[in-house]
Amino acid sequence: MLTIGAFAKACRLSPKALRLYDELNLLRPAKVDPDTGYRYYAVEQLERARLVAWLRRIGMPLARIREVCALDAAAAAREVRAYWARVETETAQRRDLAGVLVDHLTSVARRDPPVPALRYAARSDPGRVRPANQDTAYAGTRLLAVADGYGPAGLPASSAAVAALKFLDAEGVSAGAVLNLLEEAVRGATEAVEDAAAAESGTTLTALLWTGSRLALVHIGDSRAYLLREGGLFRITHDHTLVQSLIDEGRLTPEEARCHPRRALLLKALGTTAPDLRLHEARPGDRYLLCSDGLSSVVPEYDIRRTLASAAGPDAAVHTLIAAANTAGGPDNVSCAVADLVTADGHAPHPT
Numbered sequence: 469m470l471t472i473g474a475f476a477k478a479c480r481l482s483p484k485a486l487r488l489y490d491e492l493n494l495l496r497p498a499k500v501d502p503d504t505g506y507r508y509y510a511v512e513q514l515e516r517a518r519l520v521a522w523l524r525r526i527g528m529p530l531a532r533i534r535e536v537c538a539l540d541a542a543a544a545a546r547e548v549r550a551y552w553a554r555v556e557t558e559t560a561q562r563r564d565l566a567g568v569l570v571d572h573l574t575s576v577a578r579r580d581p582p583v584p585a586l587r588y589a590a591r592s593d594p595g596r597v598r599p600a601n602q603d604t605a606y607a608g609t610r611l612l613a614v615a616d617g618y619g620p621a622g623l624p625a626s627s628a629a630v631a632a633l634k635f636l637d638a639e640g641v642s643a644g645a646v647l648n649l650l651e652e653a654v655r656g657a658t659e660a661v662e663d664a665a666a667a668e669s670g671t672t673l674t675a676l677l678w679t680g681s682r683l684a685l686v687h688i689g690d691s692r693a694y695l696l697r698e699g700g701l702f703r704i705t706h707d708h709t710l711v712q713s714l715i716d717e718g719r720l721t722p723e724e725a726r727c728h729p730r731r732a733l734l735l736k737a738l739g740t741t742a743p744d745l746r747l748h749e750a751r752p753g754d755r756y757l758l759c760s761d762g763l764s765s766v767v768p769e770y771d772i773r774r775t776l777a778s779a780a781g782p783d784a785a786v787h788t789l790i791a792a793a794n795t796a797g798g799p800d801n802v803s804c805a806v807a808d809l810v811t812a813d814g815h816a817p818h819p820t
Contacts (some may be wrong), residue, residue: 469499475509479517485524486517494534495520519544526552561647564747568646571681584752586678588612589782590805593790595762596798603760604630605803607782608637612676612805614691616760618737619669626671628664629738632657636677646684647745650677654686658739670737674705674758676748676807683750688736688743691803692764694772695748696755701773704748708736726765752811757785762802763793782806 476483489495490507495517497507509517516537523533528551536544590607594600602622606613613633617626633653654673661671672689685693687705690712695702706712710733714720720728736743755776763772771792779785785806793802 469508469510472497472507472509475513475517479514479521481517481521489520489530492530492534494530494537523548527555561745565647568679568682568747584750584809584811586610586612586807587782587810588805588807589786590614590803591786591790592801592803593794593798595801596794598799598801601801602626603762603801603803605758605760605805606630606634607805607807608634610678611637612756612758612807613673614675614758614760614803614805615671615673615738616689616691616762616801616803617665617669617671618734619666621664621666621669622671625661625665625669625738628660629657629671629673630675632660633675646677646679646682647747650684650686650745654738654743654745661738670739672734672760673738673743676756676758678750678809681750683748683756685746685748686743688738688741689734690761692757692759692761694757694759694776696757696773696776697751697753699777701769701776703769706744709734750809752809754809755782755785756807756809757789758805759789760801760803762798762800763789763804766796766799767792776806779806782808 470478472483472486476486481489486495486507490497495513498510498513499508500506501508519537520533523536526548528536528548532547532551536547539547586609588607588609590605590612592601592603592605600623602617604613604615604617604623604626611633613630615626615629617623619625636649636653657673665671672691674687674689674691674693675685676693677684677686685704687693688708690707690709691705692703692707693705695704710730711720711728713735715722757772757776767789772789775788775792776785779788786804789804789806790802
């Protein structure tokens with residue numbers, strides 16, 4: 469038996485913490501002296517105590533620690549992994565919000581000049597194979613969106629999703645409230661899709677919302693968002709598909725994924741789980757592309773980069789990209805929304 473002091477030193481928990489965990493039935497002493505009330509612990513309890521200490525150091529609440537300690541090692545590992553994934557997501561969101569607040573206060577303090585604006589264009593095309601177009605594309609002064617519907621009611625689903633976001637284009641959105649507002653808008657979009665879509669129907673959704681200082685991204689599915697900056701093309705979304713998950717696990721190469729028989733199988737779509745929500749720094753001169761997989765699956769990224777870098781404006785870029793998809797066979801509906809972040813004088817340089 470170890471005294472509470474010796475046990476606390478061995479497991480790196482304070483005696484005060486041990487007394488609290490005793491009261492919470494999380495870590496009961498092996499023996500309590502009936503006369504003095506002194507607590508004694510068995511050496512075999514050290515492993516559980518150290519686990520409690522480690523879980524407390526990563527910030528896990530006591531109620532969840534009790535659940536984890538009741539599991540076997542494999543199940544406990546899964547619970548810790550799931551908890552930490554949620555912590556990282558919440559921390560990233562708080563970091564983004566803190567950055568927005570710092571930018572806002574700095575802007576107020578410096579009395580920054582008027583912010584840049586978006587110059588934009590959007591178009592959707594049925595392609596050369598599909599009998600109908602189930603895509604929806606939209607571009608406005610603040611909002612870009614592309615949705616790729618699937619199933620018997622794919623078009624109503626994609627249209628409903630984009631329509632539910634359009635109010636964001638008409639309202640001034642403060643940088644500090646953008647993620648909360650976008651999250652509410654996505655809930656409305658999900659409900660609209662559920663009302664509009666038949667069984668086995670749904671839609672992807674990728675949208676960018678301009679706040680006046682940053683771009684907020686919402687993304688779920690395999691539509692994509694790209695950024696052209698200083699001649700380099702960067703994909704800023706991650707596909708929620710079976711083949712992408714296999715690539716992430718190292719079981720498939722990008723080259724193998726392009727010809728995989730199930731390359732179009734989605735793991736996530738609007739309404740199945742929460743979409744990705746992030747904030748992106750934006751610079752004057754940036755050019756953004758949102759597209760359905762009808763473009764990205766048939767037009768190589770180097771051709772997309774060349775078109776975005778050379779097109780005189782968003783409208784020319786949209787038409788050229790859709791033409792390229794159709795020249796490559798147009799096997800699917802193809803939608804594009806392109807926007808330039810222009811300076812106060814309307815200039816948006818795009819180096820080739």
